[in-house]
Amino acid sequence: MEQVKIAVLTSGGDAPGMNAIVRAVVRTALHEGARPFAIREGWKGTVEGGDLIREMSWGDVSNILNRGGTIIGTARSDRFRQREGMLAAAKNLVTLGIDHLVAIGGDGTLTGTNELKNQWSSLLAELVEKGEIDEETADRHPTLRVAGVVGSIDNDLVGTDMTVGADSALHRIIDAIDAISSTAESHRRSFVIEVMGRHCGYLALMSAIAGGCDYVFVPEMPPADGWEDDMCAVLKAGREAGRRDSIIIVAEGATDRRGERITSTRVAQALEEGLGEEARVTLLGHVQRGGPPSAYDRWMPTLLGYTAALELLRNNADPVVIGTRRNRLVRLPLMKAVEDTRAVKTFTAEGDYRRAIQARGSSYAEMIDVFSTIASPVPTNNSTGGRRRIAIVHVGGLAPGMNVAARAAVRFGIDRGYDMVGIQNGLPGLVNGELIPLSWSDVDSWSGLGGAELGTRRTIPPVEDFQEMSRALVEHRIDGLMIIGGLKGYEAAALMKEERRRFPAFRIPIMCVPASIDNNLPASELSIGADTAINTNVEVLDRIKQSASASRRCFVAEVMGRNAGYLALMSAIAGGAEQVYLAETGISLKQLEIDTKVMINAFETGRRLYLVVRNEYASQHYTTDFLVRLFEAEGRDLFDVRQAIIGHQQQGGNPSPFDRLLAVRLVKSAMEKLDALVVQGRDDCAYTGMVEGHIVCNPLTRMEEQWDPVTRLPRDQWWLGLQEPAHIVSNPHHSYPAHVLPIVQEA
Numbered sequence: 001m002e003q004v005k006i007a008v009l010t011s012g013g014d015a016p017g018m019n020a021i022v023r024a025v026v027r028t029a030l031h032e033g034a035r036p037f038a039i040r041e042g043w044k045g046t047v048e049g050g051d052l053i054r055e056m057s058w059g060d061v062s063n064i065l066n067r068g069g070t071i072i073g074t075a076r077s078d079r080f081r082q083r084e085g086m087l088a089a090a091k092n093l094v095t096l097g098i099d100h101l102v103a104i105g106g107d108g109t110l111t112g113t114n115e116l117k118n119q120w121s122s123l124l125a126e127l128v129e130k131g132e133i134d135e136e137t138a139d140r141h142p143t144l145r146v147a148g149v150v151g152s153i154d155n156d157l158v159g160t161d162m163t164v165g166a167d168s169a170l171h172r173i174i175d176a177i178d179a180i181s182s183t184a185e186s187h188r189r190s191f192v193i194e195v196m197g198r199h200c201g202y203l204a205l206m207s208a209i210a211g212g213c214d215y216v217f218v219p220e221m222p223p224a225d226g227w228e229d230d231m232c233a234v235l236k237a238g239r240e241a242g243r244r245d246s247i248i249i250v251a252e253g254a255t256d257r258r259g260e261r262i263t264s265t266r267v268a269q270a271l272e273e274g275l276g277e278e279a280r281v282t283l284l285g286h287v288q289r290g291g292p293p294s295a296y297d298r299w300m301p302t303l304l305g306y307t308a309a310l311e312l313l314r315n316n317a318d319p320v321v322i323g324t325r326r327n328r329l330v331r332l333p334l335m336k337a338v339e340d341t342r343a344v345k346t347f348t349a350e351g352d353y354r355r356a357i358q359a360r361g362s363s364y365a366e367m368i369d370v371f372s373t374i375a376s377p378v379p380t381n382n383s384t385g386g387r388r389r390i391a392i393v394h395v396g397g398l399a400p401g402m403n404v405a406a407r408a409a410v411r412f413g414i415d416r417g418y419d420m421v422g423i424q425n426g427l428p429g430l431v432n433g434e435l436i437p438l439s440w441s442d443v444d445s446w447s448g449l450g451g452a453e454l455g456t457r458r459t460i461p462p463v464e465d466f467q468e469m470s471r472a473l474v475e476h477r478i479d480g481l482m483i484i485g486g487l488k489g490y491e492a493a494a495l496m497k498e499e500r501r502r503f504p505a506f507r508i509p510i511m512c513v514p515a516s517i518d519n520n521l522p523a524s525e526l527s528i529g530a531d532t533a534i535n536t537n538v539e540v541l542d543r544i545k546q547s548a549s550a551s552r553r554c555f556v557a558e559v560m561g562r563n564a565g566y567l568a569l570m571s572a573i574a575g576g577a578e579q580v581y582l583a584e585t586g587i588s589l590k591q592l593e594i595d596t597k598v599m600i601n602a603f604e605t606g607r608r609l610y611l612v613v614r615n616e617y618a619s620q621h622y623t624t625d626f627l628v629r630l631f632e633a634e635g636r637d638l639f640d641v642r643q644a645i646i647g648h649q650q651q652g653g654n655p656s657p658f659d660r661l662l663a664v665r666l667v668k669s670a671m672e673k674l675d676a677l678v679v680q681g682r683d684d685c686a687y688t689g690m691v692e693g694h695i696v697c698n699p700l701t702r703m704e705e706q707w708d709p710v711t712r713l714p715r716d717q718w719w720l721g722l723q724e725p726a727h728i729v730s731n732p733h734h735s736y737p738a739h740v741l742p743i744v745q746e747a
Contacts, residue, residue: 002140004034006100006312007053007093008305010070011042011109014289015151015165017297018070018104023061024305025102027729030058032313037098041073042105043080043112049092058732059606065302065576066292066542068168070151074105086116090123091132099141100312102305104164106152107338110321113146114335117319120144147308148321148334149301153289156200158340158359159332160323161693164304167296169196169203169288170210170657171535176284177211177247178448178654184245185445190235190271190279194264196288197251199345202364203288204251209371210660212407212447213247214238216371217254217262220348220356224257231267232274238377242441248279257351292542295534296658298574299722303329306725307741326693327525327718329741363665363693370664374407379414379440388479388678392438393423393430394456396486398651399515399529401659403453405484407446408667410438416675421476426457427492431468435476450654456485460492463499470505480509480678482670486516486527487712490687493700497685509677511670512687512700515663517650520564522707522714523698524689528666531658533560533650534570540646541575545609552603552639554610554631558624560650561615563712566719567650568615573726577611578602584713584720587619592627596634598733603639610639662690669695 008025010018022038029036036056039045045052064071079085093099103113116123124138150157155166173195184191193213197203201218208216215231217223223230235246248271254262268279293301307329308322319334340359347356357365373380392409394402410420424434446453461469473481483489489512496506514521517533537559544555557577561567565582572580579595581587599610612631614624624643632641655663670688677684685700698706707714721741 005098006034007037007039007098008102009039009042010072010074010104012105014069014074015153016068016168016293017164017301018151019064019067020298020301021104021149021305023064024302024729025309026056026061028306028309031728038072041075043077044075046089046092047077047079047085065298068291087123091127094137094141099144101146102308104149104151107341110148110334110338113148114319117144117146145312146319147311149304149308154197154200155202157337159337162324164301168294171294172288173207174210174657188244190246192248192264192267192279192281194250194252194283198253201251204249205367206661208249210657213249214375215248217250219251219253221353222255222257228270228274241377295538295574299570302573302729373415374411387417387419389419389421389477390480391421391423391478392482394452394454394485395426395483395489395492396458398452398456399517400450400532400653401528401655401663402484402515403446403449404655404660405513405528405663405667406454407443408664409482410443412668412671414440422454425455427461428457428459430472431461431465433472448654450652458488460488466499466503470503473505480674482511484513484515493685507683509674509683510685511674513666513670514689518561518564519566520713522703525718526690528659528663532656533567535656536650536653537571537646538574544644548609552608554639554641556612556624556627556643558614558616558645563617565615568613572613577613578731579612581614581618583615583617587622601733665695673697
């Protein structure tokens with residue numbers, strides 16, 4: 001039986017993360033016994049053939065995870081759009097025996113892929129008729145099987161929550177906003193920043209929220225006439241409220257309702273005319289496409305490429321796009337996804353802005369409403385006097401994004417008519433009466449700050465201090481409490497509930513918001529801070545790889561996580577590690593024997609670097625130091641072994657764009673629930689979280705059902721199923737069977 005041959009190409013605009021897809025497709029194909037090929041320069045490569053279509057080996061895709069762009073090149077081809085070009089493409093593919101294709105790109109790439117599939121039979125028939133291929137060759141390849149993965153920084157494909165490259169582009173934009181904010185604040189200036197997004201405002205809207213910006217223009221929602229006056233009024237109110245800087249984000253495809261472009265220059269002129277000040281303009285341009293991919297744009301594209309390859313090799317279904325929806329992989333009918341995407345442009349052109357926004361998904365519409373509240377220079381609710389009070393406290397270890405969460409809580413709370421109070425230094429601060437009022441402007445600069453301005457402590461005061469805690473709640477007239485933190489916060493809420501019989505002050509509604517780099521909280525697939533920690537780990541692992549480039553070396557890197565291996569596994573996938581040890585699966589002597597032999601074989605066959613990631617609680621006995629000494633003893637003079645304990649770097653740094661946006665969404669839901677409970681006079685205790693993309697609230701009484709007190713882990717850890725593809729794409733010597741991921745869903 002002829003060996004299956006599968007090709008992969010990248011076409012259209014490049015996007016960070018494309019290399020991760022290519023790597024996963026090639027290595028999954030090799031694992032499945034297929035022969036992978038790379039088509040260089042996109043559709044141009046299919047038309048011209050020759051050296052532009054090359055068989056790939058395992059080593060051809062080594063050390064590419066951290067590289068931006070696409071190593072196999074991308075280009076647009078006018079010839080491919082013509083019948084003559086498609087004939088050449090079909091001939092080049094079928095002559096090499098290729099009839100499985102993974103296409104990576106935007107809607108144009110996907111459309112071309114579908115067209116080639118639809119015309120495949122007629123193209124081969126014509127080639128046979130012309131004598132360019134024989135009948136036997138055509139009969140061996142009667143159909144072209146295709147799967148698409150969308151690589152686009154614009155995040156413009158309808159039906160998938162995040163396209164490959166969008167998260168990295170957000171990182172570039174947020175880095176720029178954070179840097180510009182410093183100089184803007186120093187000089188009391190206004191800056192207009194133009195970002196990409198011809199038809200989709202995702203980058204503009206999300207960066208405006210994550211960056212704490214003042215005004216935003218997106219293609220799907222052209223502003224009404226007179227927008228210049230409205231914008232100037234908003235910025236003027238901000239200055240009067242004490243803001244020293246103003247930042248406006250403009251999507252490159254933004255227009256007014258007459259269809260005329262709203263350029264960054266036009267916005268700057270409106271500010272000069274309306275406010276009498278010169279605004280600075282920054283066009284980020286192609287820097288948004290460049291640079292290394294973010295952690296998300298490494299591990300998620302790896303899963304997408306793995307799934308796309310299996311889809312082609314095991315299914316005979318219609319052409320699909322492998323995308324993401326609600327933190328799950330999803331199969332989308334290829335042309336329906338393209339048609340739905342193009343429909344958004346039609347809705348906007350027809351002035352049906354509501355449908356255009358709805359087509360982007362419910363979370364997009366939600367975030368438009370969020371921006372209008374959280375970016376307002378002053379509270380939109382003007383009620384005063386006799387208002388109830390909600391307190392905010394951090395409990396547990398530091399998680400990047402705590403400041404964003406506290407800022408959002410203050411603004412959503414004030415917007416609903418509450419007086420907001422901050423409890424400093426965790427629950428010990430409540431014992432000591434360290435409560436301060438928080439105004440709208442007090443938290444204005446917290447959107448991009450790492451750390452926790454209110455302070456945080458892991459300590460839960462002893463029961464004898466609960467009387468002082470209750471006294472502080474009474475003295476400061478606290479009607480509701482929001483705890484932002486980790487497991488210690490949840491446990492503290494449970495203790496407060498138990499002590500209500502003795503201390504009635506605890507009979508107030510309490511909401512817990514998950515913030516922990518360990519990502520080990522009940523009923524929340526992702527916690528605030530975990531994404532930032534993974535990005536930190538990936539940056540360190542990249543540097544470790546560079547340090548080993550001049551020698552033959554094994555590195556054992558230890559990451560945080562306690563009993564939860566989430567950080568370890570995701571860091572290993574995104575960092576391209578060959579082996580990972582998790583607390584959930586532990587480490588056995590037999591496993592170490594196998595892994596050591598695999599490592600030695602890798603170095604004997606030319607490997608120069610071997611990366612091992614270990615979760616800090618993976619084993620009580622087989623410590624990081626033990627692994628280093630074991631590998632060094634067995635490797636003898638073949639390679640050196642070093643260890644790197646990443647440590648508290650994982651809790652530091654400014655929060656990633658994802659963690660900023662997650663914090664806003666979680667806190668918005670928590671404040672809505674808290675508000676409802678206060679209004680109803682109820683004293684429920686609950687926790688919020690994100691499950692399959694939806695924000696949900698659960699009563700504290702369900703914690704035992706959803707969380708194991710022995711392991712201190714959620715009973716359902718969705719990410720554990722990702723170990724299999726992690727092994728398959730990381731090491732050719734592993735013999736794990738490949739299975740379709742349990743997180744794959746049908747659209």
